[in-house]
Amino acid sequence: MLPTDLLMHRFNGEELVPKRLTLDQQTLAIAADLIGLFQAAKGCSKGSLSQQLLELEGEETDYRLKRGLAHLLNGSFSTFETVSPLDPPMLRDRVFALSAEAVPSLAATQRTIATIADVLTQEFGHEVLTEQVESGLYADLPDNQILMNFDAPTPEALLHRYNLSQVQGVFYRASHLTINAHRNDPGQYKLLFRYVKLFQLMTYIEGDADHGFTLTIDGPTSLFKPSTRYGLAIAKLLPALLHVTKWSISAQLHLNDSYSGKSRQGRFALDSECGLVSHYPPGKTYDSMLEAGFVERWSKTKTPWRLEREVDLIPIPGSVMIPDFRVVHPDGRTFLLEIVGYWRPEYLKKKFSQVRQSGRDDLVLAVSERLNLEKAGVKIADTPARIVWFKDQLLPKTVLEVLDR
Structure with missing residues (x-):
């Protein structure tokens, strides 16, 4: 999902309208460029990748769009790992403890690293190079982690995920939600209720399978203390709801107006004709x-x-x-x-x-x-x-x- 600063929406009266991209030639080209950049960056550090993304943004006005797509590629399709011949926390403990015994200088730093390399060579029974100590010292920091795997989506799939994420962001500030799941294939209800339970949502359920169910969910801003984690849990329910054939959802929102700095009330509604695409796998036909x-x-x-x-x-x-x-x-x-x-x-x-x-x-x-x-x-x-x-x-x-x- 997207962080709050990358969400884009507008108001139509009290109705909140999130940003939705059309899958046209221009947006597909942007998505393809970003996917290609990630593919080429395999084996590079996250810091290096971030610099390339900044260069790709350039001075264009659509930088928030590109950042949003890159955020999704980073979080959902990429695997970053710490690559180091030595354990970074152990190295820092050794280096910092030894460095405290000398006056800081470039020469002292080089002597410290050389000494640590010699000590570790004796302990491990094989040669430890000073270059290995230097490269491993901060290898576990996020910017130094290496892109080991990138499960490249299609440009269409990435844009669908972006549109879904923009709508999911609406529920971060929901105070009350009502979901009407109309007469559907019975197995779809079970999948929906499983996700409600999985995300630990405070839900009141009424109805039956012959006529449909109404789920009333307390939103994160209805709690005694607003919870970002609970808002994220509600947002995660939306991809599960998309597997239900016929449904509608309405939400009452508690929002901060970026222009006036004041809070305001808003509304949001969505139904099964929304055109959003779920990335959750469909439920199994049978459990066993x-x-x-x-x-x-x-x-x-x-x-x-x-x-x-x-x-x-x-x-x-x-x-x-x-x-x-x-x-x-x-x-x-x-x-x-x-x-x-x-x-x-x-x-x-x-x-x-x-x-x-x-x-x-x-x-x-x-x-x-x-x-x-x-x-x-x-x-x-x-x-x-x-x-x-x-x-x-x-x-x-x-x-x-x-x-x-």
């Missing part, structure tokens, strides 16, 4: 081979029960539970199916605790016989859900027997 195999076998049965993937959200105090499947009968009966095949005790405790807190009487748990529930402190008799046991494969027949019972 176990789920995928179960779905494949179910499709071969002749049962009237219909299997739907991840369509219900069960509110749990302080969390949510998203069962793997919903099973629907033409006569209106429905059940939720959750597969419990993961063995870690912490996971099992949490999963069975969620089941108890859900208060649902339509939940079916498919539990692997290989799990050591006793070791995890789980008492299956206290679980208010129908239980289906399985070994290596979960068979539709065993689930259907429970549903029809």
Whole structure:
């Protein structure tokens, strides 16, 4: 993402409009030049690369655009590493301690470095050159780190990332957000809720998979003490939201006016027709081979029960539970199916605790016989859900027997 000083926006009344680049010949050429510069700088220091970027900016008025693109290339596509034959902090400790014993001068510095080289040669059992001491002394400073790898994006991908980053920057100063995720493919909801949980956002969720969900999120400026870290977490949610087919978002903003120096209120709105492109990978179709195999076998049965993937959200105090499947009968009966095949005790405790807190009487748990529930402190008799046991494969027949019972 972009730092605040590289964000560009304008106001249309109270509506904030972030900078968006068109993918025309001119902007694509700028992006290509910057990508080429990074490719040529492989093996060079970050300081040298920064100097080349300044020269590329020149006296042009679009320097903030170029700096923004370079910032993204630096942070998202480049790998800088410390390259030194000797440990820099160790060298500084040795050199500074010895230097304190002499009057500062060029000659004293050279003697100190030569002495350190001799001492290290004796300690390591191989020759340490004075040049190695000099080059390694500050090799770990950011400007001296070396560009070791550059995963070059296409110019189009870089411009898409820039446009997304400009919009993400809007949420740094949000005081309140509302996301409406309309009727979508059920698996998309699970991906969205996972990211909400991953970024630890204070979210109130309402709705259901048949009609859609409304997520109300407190922004960073609504906290007792505004948090830049929390604002960044909200901004990181946007690429995940782009994987949802139909959605809209509205935000109330608390901004500082750069001209008057006063704070002002603003608004921002966006929807699924925005044209932004996510760089987050799409969610997996299934969480495991176990789920995928179960779905494949179910499709071969002749049962009237219909299997739907991840369509219900069960509110749990302080969390949510998203069962793997919903099973629907033409006569209106429905059940939720959750597969419990993961063995870690912490996971099992949490999963069975969620089941108890859900208060649902339509939940079916498919539990692997290989799990050591006793070791995890789980008492299956206290679980208010129908239980289906399985070994290596979960068979539709065993689930259907429970549903029809």
